[in-house]
Amino acid sequence: MPEGRESAIDQLRTAQQKTDAVWSERIARALAHKPNGDLVIRNARLFDPRDLSVTPATSVLVRGERIVRVAPDADLKPSANAEIIDAHGRFLMPGLWDNHQHFSDNDGALDLANGVTSARDMANDTDTFLQRVERFDNGSELGPRVLKAGIIDGTGEFAGPTKMRVDTAEQAIQDIDWYADHGYAQIKIYSSIKPELVPVIADHAHARGMRVSGHVPAFMSARQFVEGGADEIQHLNFIVLNFLFPEVKETRNRDRFIKVAEHARDFHAGETGSAASSSNSSSSITPCSIRR
Numbered sequence: 001m002p003e004g005r006e007s008a009i010d011q012l013r014t015a016q017q018k019t020d021a022v023w024s025e026r027i028a029r030a031l032a033h034k035p036n037g038d039l040v041i042r043n044a045r046l047f048d049p050r051d052l053s054v055t056p057a058t059s060v061l062v063r064g065e066r067i068v069r070v071a072p073d074a075d076l077k078p079s080a081n082a083e084i085i086d087a088h089g090r091f092l093m094p095g096l097w098d099n100h101q102h103f104s105d106n107d108g109a110l111d112l113a114n115g116v117t118s119a120r121d122m123a124n125d126t127d128t129f130l131q132r133v134e135r136f137d138n139g140s141e142l143g144p145r146v147l148k149a150g151i152i153d154g155t156g157e158f159a160g161p162t163k164m165r166v167d168t169a170e171q172a173i174q175d176i177d178w179y180a181d182h183g184y185a186q187i188k189i190y191s192s193i194k195p196e197l198v199p200v201i202a203d204h205a206h207a208r209g210m211r212v213s214g215h216v217p218a219f220m221s222a223r224q225f226v227e228g229g230a231d232e233i234q235h236l237n238f239i240v241l242n243f244l245f246p247e248v249k250e251t252r253n254r255d256r257f258i259k260v261a262e263h264a265r266d267f268h269a270g271e272t273g274s275a276a277s278s279s280n281s282s283s284s285i286t287p288c289s290i291r292r
Helices: 008-031 106-115 128-138 169-181 195-207 220-229 235-245 255-262 274-278
Strands: 039-050 054-065 066-072 083-086 096-101 114-121 146-151 185-187 211-214
Touching: 008 128, 096 106, 096 211, 128 146, 146 169, 169 195, 185 195, 195 211, 220 235, 235 255
Parallel strands: 039 083, 096 114, 114 146, 146 185, 185 211
Antiparallel strands: 039 054, 054 066
């Protein structure tokens, strides 16, 4: 912004958000369709992820937000007012999950266009994001079902893009309570959290019925993070650092990526059958064994 006009930033941002919401609702009304009664998809090649089978000539009955029956075409008789979609023998599969997103703009519409019907947002602002999820839920913006993970970080020059920054147990508990009270299912710990606060955050989040995940904070190992109460770790590089490069303690800068990349050659491919004996080694795909 030109000097002296900084006060207009909030006004412009609000105007942009209102314009985006109007555009999103127009697109949602034009493209979305909600059946008035039962929806039956017939003549589909149905994929079952439990056993990886594909069954032709299959019908699926959807009522409201639930799949209530799956059966051969001949065995499923739709009600008189059911809406019928003929799949014409095409592949039909359950909706996909995206387990790590940061929603903005038209991400919700892109998810649906690619078959993603449920997603986990792994850190976002605490204002416009909640409004967006509300629009997803009420149909005024195209988007999937969203499981919310609330980010908490410490203070300092490497702090993440969140106003939920804590330096004390009391501050951490306050922020966890805010997330829990606003329907969040998880807490995501970020890189600048003091290591001694990890057990405090984990204990209180678990007491509020929430999972705990995140980056491994600086000056902690992945093992210490899990022992402190984390249920999961975001990003494999933190696990690689734990086993191969424990000397890397500062994980808030690019070292958490660069050190892993610099020593990728230290990963040894396991020899498994014909893939390992292929003369064209560049095209071989073999599992990796991590050696301490």
